[in-house]
Amino acid sequence: MRIQKTSALASLLGCLFLYSGLTRAAENAPPAIAQVVDATIPPLMKTHDIPGMAIAVVANGRTYFFNYGFASKQSRQPVTQDTLFELGSISKTFTGILGGYALSQGKLSLSDTAGSRLPALQGSAIGQATLLQLATYTAGGLPLQFPDAVNSGQQAIGYYQAFRPAFAAGERRLYSNPSIGLFGYLAAQSLGQPFDEAMEKTLLPKLGLSSTYIRVPASRMERYAWGYARDGKPVRVGPGAFDSEAYGIKSSAADMAKYMAANWGDVRDADLRQALDASHAAYYRTGDLEQGLGWEGYRYPVSLTRLLAGNANEMAFQPQPVSWLTPARPAKEAVLLNKTGSTNGFGAYVAVVPSRKIAVVMLANRNYPNAARVTAAYRILAVLDSAGLS
Structure with a gap:
């Protein structure tokens, strides 16, 4: 469906779709999940002027997709679970x-x-x-x-x-x-x-991700969302030194849901399972944050206050003392793993509790505060846990 900005009625319909519309796929979600997502995401988008968001909630062996708004404000192309978003620093995982x-x-x-x-x-x-x-x-x-x-x-x-x-x-x-x-x-x-070759030809296929890229191929560009900078102009990430390694991956909610499942061991390749364990292990602690390889972990359950502290600006911009864990804490304990990711036009967040097999993926085509992302995801995860949906 395309909504053209040709009349006041079309504009109104666009606003209604942007802030309250769910895809048909989400209609199959349990009421508790549907209610918390629909009560959380549209107000978040309105507050931060986010054109489009793709949400994946993984619980009890099933994935539920909630898609809001537009991948492009210019074309009014709606977001779907197959829309490609820039992951920013989630690429580090x-x-x-x-x-x-x-x-x-x-x-x-x-x-x-x-x-x-x-x-x-x-x-x-x-x-x-x-x-x-x-x-x-x-x-x-x-x-x-x-x-x-x-x-x-x-x-x-x-x-x-x-x-x-x-x-x-x-x-x-x-x-x-x-x-x-x-x-x-x-x-x-x-x-x-x-x-780029090691990632796109070795690791991503092993993870079962067929719609995740460093360089989006021409045949998939129509699915690549436009990000929106602070001035409202459409933007996509440009090349830079070691950009692929640090912030270069683009993916969809559908593929990221598969990625979440892989991170609680839903893979057959023994070497890949060992690789995932190595990335989840805690090598040191700074505050409540336990640092893995790309992933940042917290002993689970964790309070929202502690999770917000670990994702605060100070953790990104200021040096923090570390306490090394020798040996490293193994990956199998009850932890919440999370990562934020941003580029000039995109903001993303993922959180997964491997021991409970629950996860939330939040992809947006505007960069907005980490605290808002973490709070929204935490609210959804709390419902998954308390409602016995894990």
């Missing part, structure tokens, strides 16, 4: 699993140093950091983003060679695209493939 897969193949060790894996970094300060430190943002203070002048992989290597740590490796967490970006680059290199 895929990078962590790829590293875990290389680990399961015996291609690398998390104790390897960056310099031992990449001769160009031998003798540099960052070359002494371990792959685990790179993957968990503790390599000495690599910043959130590369400087504007760094636009290619080769320029990134030069940046790493010149980097001077702000503090000792392993001492503090400073959330960083260059840090996990280098980890992903080295993990793919250990598998003998460029990162």
Whole structure:
């Protein structure tokens, strides 16, 4: 269905669809799920001026999709569970699993140093950091983003060679695209493939994801939503140094629901299960947050206050002290795993409790505050848990 902006009536219908319309697929959801999602998401969209959202709720072995609004304000193309959204930093969870897969193949060790894996970094300060430190943002203070002048992989290597740590490796967490970006680059290199190829031809097929991409193919561009920047202009993510590794994946609610199920062990490949376990394991604690490979975990059950604290701006922009867990906490305990992701025009959030087999996926084509995402998802998860829907 396309709603054209040709009259006042069409505009009214568009608003009604944007803030209250559900797809037919969601009509099969249990009343408790349908009520909490429909009471939570449309007000969230209105408050933050979000054009479109795709929601997947996974519980009791079933997935329920709720689709609101538009993938494009210009064409009035409605969101569906197959609409492609930019995942932003949720991509880091895929990078962590790829590293875990290389680990399961015996291609690398998390104790390897960056310099031992990449001769160009031998003798540099960052070359002494371990792959685990790179993957968990503790390599000495690599910043959130590369400087504007760094636009290619080769320029990134030069940046790493010149980097001077702000503090000792392993001492503090400073959330960083260059840090996990280098980890992903080295993990793919250990598998003998460029990162994009290792992800799109090895890991994503193993996860059973057929509508998840780094580079959206021409045949799927009609499903790729437009994001909307703060000024309201349509925008999509552009290329950057190690962008694929840190924030480059695009996916749909349908594929992300499958991804959630994979993360509670719904996979047959033993090496992939080992990779998932490695990504879920807690390597250190900072506050209530337990850091995995890409994933960020909390002992479950967890209060909303603690979950909000772990996803607060301070955790992304300020260095945090860490307490290493030796050995790492295994992945099988009761935890909530979550990750936010943003680009200039998109905002996403996923939360999964593997031991209860419940999950929420929230994809939006506007970047909006993490606290709003976490609060909305927590409200939905609470209903899944309390209503015995897990």
